[in-house]
Amino acid sequence: MKKVLTLLAVALCITVTHAQNAQQKDPYHKTFIQNNQRLPNQQLQASFRDSKAWEDFRALHGNWWVEFKEETGTPHRSFGKPIATTGTTPAERALNFINNELNVFGTQSAELVLIKNITTAKYHYVTYKQQYNGLDILWSEATVRLNMNNQVAMFGLDIYKNITINTVPAISTEGIKSFAAADFAIAVNSVDVVAIPQILPIPGASGLEYKLVYEATVHTTNGNGIPGMYYSLVDANTGFVYYRSNKVHECGSYLMTANIQVDSDITDNPLVVPVSRGLPYLRIEIDGDFYYTDENGFLSLNSITTPTPATIDLRGLYARVSQGTGATNIESIDITVFPGDNLIAFDDESGAVPSEVSAYYWQNIVHDHMKSYFPSFTDLDIDQLIRVERNDGTCNAFYDGTSTNFYEAGGGCPATGLFNDVVMHEYGHGINYDLYLGLGDPLGMGNGAMQEGYADLWGMTITNEPWIAKGFFTDEDSYIRQYNIGPKIYPQDLIGEVHADGEIIAGAWWDVNINLGGDLISMTNLWMDTHFGTVDGPSGDEGSIFTDVLIEALIADDDNGDLTDGTPNYEAITTAFCLHGISLIGQVSIDHEGIFTYVEPDLPFQIEIVVDIDYPSYVNDLQLFYRLNNEPTWQSVALNEIDEDIYQAEIPAQEIGTIVSYYTEISDVNGCGNIVSPFEASFDDPNLPYFAFIGYYLHESQDFDNTFGSWEVDPFSDDDATTGIWDVNTPVASIDDFGYMVQTGDDHTIGDGNLCAFTGNAGESDPPGTNDVDGGKTTIRTPFFNMTVYENPMIVYWRKFSNDSPSSANPGNDVWQVYISDNGGDTWVPIERTYTADNSWRRNAIRIEDYVNLTSEVGLMFIAQDSVIITDPSGFNGGSLVEAAIDDLEIWDTKESYFSIESAEKNHLVIYPNPSTGIVNVNNLGIDSPFIVEVTDQLGKLIYSGLLDSQNLNFDLRKFGAGVYYLKFSSKMDTHNSKVIIF
Numbered sequence: 001m002k003k004v005l006t007l008l009a010v011a012l013c014i015t016v017t018h019a020q021n022a023q024q025k026d027p028y029h030k031t032f033i034q035n036n037q038r039l040p041n042q043q044l045q046a047s048f049r050d051s052k053a054w055e056d057f058r059a060l061h062g063n064w065w066v067e068f069k070e071e072t073g074t075p076h077r078s079f080g081k082p083i084a085t086t087g088t089t090p091a092e093r094a095l096n097f098i099n100n101e102l103n104v105f106g107t108q109s110a111e112l113v114l115i116k117n118i119t120t121a122k123y124h125y126v127t128y129k130q131q132y133n134g135l136d137i138l139w140s141e142a143t144v145r146l147n148m149n150n151q152v153a154m155f156g157l158d159i160y161k162n163i164t165i166n167t168v169p170a171i172s173t174e175g176i177k178s179f180a181a182a183d184f185a186i187a188v189n190s191v192d193v194v195a196i197p198q199i200l201p202i203p204g205a206s207g208l209e210y211k212l213v214y215e216a217t218v219h220t221t222n223g224n225g226i227p228g229m230y231y232s233l234v235d236a237n238t239g240f241v242y243y244r245s246n247k248v249h250e251c252g253s254y255l256m257t258a259n260i261q262v263d264s265d266i267t268d269n270p271l272v273v274p275v276s277r278g279l280p281y282l283r284i285e286i287d288g289d290f291y292y293t294d295e296n297g298f299l300s301l302n303s304i305t306t307p308t309p310a311t312i313d314l315r316g317l318y319a320r321v322s323q324g325t326g327a328t329n330i331e332s333i334d335i336t337v338f339p340g341d342n343l344i345a346f347d348d349e350s351g352a353v354p355s356e357v358s359a360y361y362w363q364n365i366v367h368d369h370m371k372s373y374f375p376s377f378t379d380l381d382i383d384q385l386i387r388v389e390r391n392d393g394t395c396n397a398f399y400d401g402t403s404t405n406f407y408e409a410g411g412g413c414p415a416t417g418l419f420n421d422v423v424m425h426e427y428g429h430g431i432n433y434d435l436y437l438g439l440g441d442p443l444g445m446g447n448g449a450m451q452e453g454y455a456d457l458w459g460m461t462i463t464n465e466p467w468i469a470k471g472f473f474t475d476e477d478s479y480i481r482q483y484n485i486g487p488k489i490y491p492q493d494l495i496g497e498v499h500a501d502g503e504i505i506a507g508a509w510w511d512v513n514i515n516l517g518g519d520l521i522s523m524t525n526l527w528m529d530t531h532f533g534t535v536d537g538p539s540g541d542e543g544s545i546f547t548d549v550l551i552e553a554l555i556a557d558d559d560n561g562d563l564t565d566g567t568p569n570y571e572a573i574t575t576a577f578c579l580h581g582i583s584l585i586g587q588v589s590i591d592h593e594g595i596f597t598y599v600e601p602d603l604p605f606q607i608e609i610v611v612d613i614d615y616p617s618y619v620n621d622l623q624l625f626y627r628l629n630n631e632p633t634w635q636s637v638a639l640n641e642i643d644e645d646i647y648q649a650e651i652p653a654q655e656i657g658t659i660v661s662y663y664t665e666i667s668d669v670n671g672c673g674n675i676v677s678p679f680e681a682s683f684d685d686p687n688l689p690y691f692a693f694i695g696y697y698l699h700e701s702q703d704f705d706n707t708f709g710s711w712e713v714d715p716f717s718d719d720d721a722t723t724g725i726w727d728v729n730t731p732v733a734s735i736d737d738f739g740y741m742v743q744t745g746d747d748h749t750i751g752d753g754n755l756c757a758f759t760g761n762a763g764e765s766d767p768p769g770t771n772d773v774d775g776g777k778t779t780i781r782t783p784f785f786n787m788t789v790y791e792n793p794m795i796v797y798w799r800k801f802s803n804d805s806p807s808s809a810n811p812g813n814d815v816w817q818v819y820i821s822d823n824g825g826d827t828w829v830p831i832e833r834t835y836t837a838d839n840s841w842r843r844n845a846i847r848i849e850d851y852v853n854l855t856s857e858v859g860l861m862f863i864a865q866d867s868v869i870i871t872d873p874s875g876f877n878g879g880s881l882v883e884a885a886i887d888d889l890e891i892w893d894t895k896e897s898y899f900s901i902e903s904a905e906k907n908h909l910v911i912y913p914n915p916s917t918g919i920v921n922v923n924n925l926g927i928d929s930p931f932i933v934e935v936t937d938q939l940g941k942l943i944y945s946g947l948l949d950s951q952n953l954n955f956d957l958r959k960f961g962a963g964v965y966y967l968k969f970s971s972k973m974d975t976h977n978s979k980v981i982i983f
Contacts, residue, residue, distance in 0.1 A: 033540025116440025147561025
């Protein structure tokens with residue numbers, strides 16, 4: 001007779017829900033990325049797209065979508081019309097493409113080592129890491145996606161060049177242990193150090209720096225008894241800890257703190273009725289041999305003909321359960337197996353508590369779920385330990401790298417091992433780490449937000465429920481996390497706490513499921529396929545990481561190896577990610593500088609922009625936002641295409657003396673991401689907008705090339721900057737290794753001259769931080785001007801401010817300030833105070849009476865400042881590269897007859913009208929006769945020269961056409977220079 005043994009056991013199917021979440025950041029977490037909410041710098045991205053390297057690539061291969069890694073200037077992710085390759089294997093083809101097609105980005109000199117070569121039904125995934133003198137460069141990557149025709153459909157290039165570093169460590173691995181553990185206020189149990197150092201690129205005080213670091217793992221125990229396993233990067237020469245991330249992932253302690261109050265009707269037991277299920281893969285010992293049940297808890301043994309003793313432990317092929325904090329308190333029963341059917345209720349026979357059998361069951365379920373997609377992955381085919389009913393804490397669960405751990409009931413929570421999705425979440429952390437390692441990611445999934453979001457998804461793709469741990473706080477409406485409420489959005493909801501940040505990416509995937517009509521299997525198939533891309537990165541780089549996930553989702557959805565013609569579920573995917581602020585709109589360039597011609601009062605006027613859109617399918621509408629003078633409210637008008645790539649908006653008629661500020665915005669087709677020009681002009685701390693001046697005439701400017709009044713540096717003798725002091729001279733450009741211009745090398749004035757005010761020069765070959773503003777502030781003050789002679793004057797100035805070099809520490813940390821005074825400097829009124837830089841010359845315009853009175857002593861003061869932050873975790877104490885420049889200070893007014901800036905100081909020369917249609921009058925020249933007059937165009941070409949003796953002149957410049965012209969009057973004793981504009 002056939003002998004059958006059927007093992008059935010009770011497992012609790014738990015749905016357990018929403019108290020207030022109070023996320024607490026890990027106090028020992030460290031990252032060298034200071035701004036985790038950063039968005040791509042549109043201006044910098046545009047400059048990279050305009051570079052010769054990328055233009056040459058586009059000339060060969062057409063328009064490819066691209067987002068550059070701003071620290072390196074290389075294409076971080078790019079896709080487009082597939083490109084043919086040469087070679088015999090995918091790895092060889094990928095390397096040939098990298099070396100031949102991307103050599104302009106420095107790939108040929110890079111040491112690339114193959115770390116991934118995986119083929120799926122749709123793509124070959126090939127990835128190389130970069131080394132320097134045989135040492136790995138952390139988070140470096142050259143990755144290629146080849147379609148089944150061996151064409152490149154996508155690539156990414158995060159590589160580094162011009163590396164200079166001593167690779168001999170000064171500290172031994174034993175010495176590193178003390179540095180790695182030095183600043184913990186909790187128990188440190190042990191420290192492990194990898195013997196071979198690596199190289200960490202890090203933003204530094206003078207640009208991108210390369211640090212020789214050891215990888216260390218610090219094993220800790222906190223006050224709640226929860227272990228820690230902190231992956232750390234420690235400087236091999238100084239012992240400084242640049243990076244630290246806990247690889248032990250808690251489920252909910254960050255939610256349950258003493259100050260949380262949950263008010264609700266409390267039930268005695270929020271759990272649903274248990275369901276009888278078989279225990280899969282359970283071990284049965286008979287006569288010293290081990291047998292295992294199948295996935296349904298069924299085992300058939302043909303050799304049993306008489307009653308036979310057997311032992312059953314709560315352990316199997318993929319799980320073993322111990323009650324408490326140890327590893328050996330495993331439930332076990334001795335039974336007799338009879339020929340025929342044997343029905344055994346393990347929990348009843350053994351006295352196992354519900355959390356033991358439940359945790360065992362669900363760990364096996366999620367293991368099988370993973371194996372159904374990755375059958376060749378075997379690293380987790382082990383009986384990984386589960387600890388339940390731990391009595392050293394409450395309301396939590398965690399994964400410590402080798403086991404999952406769940407607390408007993410208490411603190412207002414049921415036993416955490418009773419929640420199926422919590423069990424699968426914790427085991428999901430192990431899947432995340434080990435699967436990524438198995439797929440070629442040398443660090444595993446190290447990003448905390450990805451870890452938490454994807455751990456949630458391992459359970460959600462089984463339960464098909466949009467939450468984790470319903471009823472966790474015994475209130476039926478409480479959850480640890482919930483995904484069917486308002487979405488978490490990047491960047492505003494990214495707070496630097498891994499559980500909360502993970503809700504952004506997990507929520508995006510859940511909304512893909514919703515957009516697919518609740519087709520969980522299709523969503524899960526897409527999500528699983530994206531694992532082959534092993535998207536990852538350091539903490540703080542979530543914006544780039546989330547975009548990479550979106551690209552991988554489209555690759556997974558693609559059905560023909562060409563992303564440029566869309567994918568079957570493109571709309572469902574992109575709209576879901578858009579709900580969470582993740583978009584592909586970035587590849588748009590806007591060409592517009594502002595309006596510089598006279599604008600007639602009381603008439604509508606048009607503003608035109610040129611827009612270069614490589615992928616119009618990502619773009620929705622174009623709008624122009626404008627406001628009048630200092631009004632707080634922005635109004636919008638549509639930008640309509642009037643010709644190929646040319647868009648126009650009409651501004652309603654405005655009265656004379658109005659300053660119209662405006663910026664343009666192009667939104668994602670799904671209504672999320674947008675491109676704003678000028679860059680960041682719509683932010684809470686906005687960049688300067690564009691301007692149009694209604695009924696204004698330019699009177700004169702101090703451009704430092706031709707006119708230069710009594711400017712003063714450190715006017716109050718209270719500046720404390722140690723370097724980067726204001727100067728007036730020819731600026732020398734400072735540029736980092738990847739093309740970011742920290743200090744300008746050109747003034748703003750059109751013409752041959754190259755003089756302006758700027759914050760310190762360094763030598764042409766010096767690093768960009770050699771003479772930037774350091775240690776405090778540096779101030780420059782304009783002359784004081786007589787404004788009583790004007791009707792409605794405004795002051796215009798051009799400034800360039802840099803504090804956000806992507807290769808520097810703490811980009812965007814330092815402030816730029818401008819003040820105005822009407823009493824010779826006794827009191828000052830703020831005009832600008834901003835941390836938002838713009839790597840270009842920007843124009844600001846202020847109506848003087850919006851700030852101060854019209855007096856004979858009106859002046860401006862400009863301050864560039866390096867802020868010192870003593871406790872900064874990067875170790876650079878502020879560390880931004882700060883540079884500034886001023887040029888072309890102008891006075892405009894609504895009347896045509898005026899005194900120039902020089903005459904405002906000296907009460908003579910009058911030139912009018914300016915701007916002019918061609919006839920320019922000069923009155924009250926005020927210099928000795930005879931004198932020489934010279935007129936040059938904006939290129940410095942002499943177009944008129946003569947010897948004159950009249951104090952009142954007129955010049956007809958109409959025959960020379962519209963443009964900027966310079967008048968120079970010279971006698972033996974005096975010289976005057978003035979600029980006029982002909983339109």
